[in-house]
Amino acid sequence: MANAAVHEYNKALYAPLAEVDPVVQNIIDKETWRQYSGLELIASENLTSRAVMEANGSMLTNKYSEGLPNARYYGGNEWIDELEQLCRKRALEAFHLDPAKWGVNVQPYSGSTANFAALTALLQPQDRLMGLGLPDGGHLTHGYYTAKKKMTASSIYFQSFPYALDPSTQLIDYAGLASQARIFKPRLIICGASAYPRDWDYAALRKTADEHSAYLMADIAHTSGIVAAQELADPFQYCDVVTTTTHKTLRGPRAGLIFFRKDGENHKDLEKRVNDAVFPACQGGPHNNTIAGIATALHQASQPTWKAYAQQVVKNARTLASELIAHGYKLQTGGTDNHLVLWDLRPIGLTGSKVEKIGDLLGITINKNAVSGDASAQVPGGIRLGTAALTSRDMTEEDVKHVADFLHRSVQLALLLQKEAGSKMLKDFVRVATTPQDGKVGHHQVRTLKSEVQTFARRFPLPGVVGEIKRPEGIPEDD
């Protein structure tokens, strides 16, 4: 063995995780078991591939490489340069971009840092920007603030103003945005969202941006996998900058990308501004292990099979939407164009928090979300659902119908529990759901439904895991 003679203090460098740190290994095993046994419906999540996880856990994690290919602050970057160049080439290919017109920076650690670097590149401090309001489906990093607080760097370091949905259609109010922009005169308009089930009219946004010589940036964090498959409108046709995460529908490791235009007078030095904004303005050394994972994910997203995956994600979301509607529920905009469904629970008298909670008790992972017209931002009236992860678990329309049925039964059970709790307090709701109560059936039904959900979920493979998934220590036999 090559390492037989190493010093005592270096011996642990060669042992597997399960040996060196069984406590952390056990936490990983329990989380794997949870992912295997449950239904993952969080719209921002996906299940990445074994290949991406291998790249992410590789020797590349050891290397410092501040700077860009062929212009590094450290030596030893021969192969890192090859990797980053490959990743950039694949990013342009995956999104069908001409390298003469577009460039990309693949170093952002995540979507939020990609966005802040993009703002740093495009704007001066305290310049004005507009983004979709958070309660209307926008993201924190698009300028979010409250009456009392500037919540994110995008409102602390810049002047921001939100645009909104048209309450009658729940679609982006493009006309309202255009007239607000005439007053606010933004330097930058950000489009893209975290909870918007419809596609975007990029041409309309471009027109408004041009009226004020503003930049147009699309943040396609949620939808980039579907955009790459050309199953949604193409933001690159109209935008100056496009940012994305790589771990949502794109199904890669956790990171971000910034695409920038290189052609035309307006974009003359954009490449340098974006690159300088990422490093040294906002970040330090790139995470090369992650960049390898991105390169691998982009390779997968450029295969002919990717289109089929993206199409199935959308078909599954449409099936989920139509099944919920068939059960009599209300959805924001009445359906979906992408991977996401916004379920309005107000007509049946439940809050998003309660349904998220019952979901957790049943192994159905979902998140509460504001819906258009919510009276209070503290009490979101809806739930956001997404089909990217279920589709990665190989589910198709017939399976999604079962999932919709589980969701229907979950909210009906939540209504029963709310009644049995005799109060609208979340803690009373949790108490009757989790402990047997004399003369009440809700708790029993939670256990039955949970077991059905688990049996169903365990019929499907879990991406990245080959072979049998065993119940780890710390998970009870009946769980």
Ligand SMILES: *Cc1c(COP(=O)(O)O)cnc(C)c1O
């Ligand atoms: C998820 C998301 C982000 C942030 O990504 P992180 O990787 O969590 O920092 C940014 N913008 C939008 C629209 C998102 O949905």
